[in-house]
Amino acid sequence: MSEALPGQPGPTLQSIYDELEPDERESMVIRLLDGSSAERLALVLRKHGHHVSASTIRTYRRSLQEDV
Known part of the structure; x- marks a missing residue:
């Protein structure tokens, strides 16, 4: 498993991130x-x-704002 995304991503986003190459990970972040x-x-x-919904991305972004 690679370094985690910032905050508390759900399993879908973390799984996608783990599958990406380092330069792709940077771009995704x-x-x-x-x-x-x-x-x-x-x-x-x-x-x-990589199957992910826009709703999953928005939920992740909201979680990041709550952590601030």
């Missing part, structure tokens, strides 16, 4: 934290075989 459209990020991840 940037997109998760920069406020990009959750729908767009989910679409890109699905196009690359």
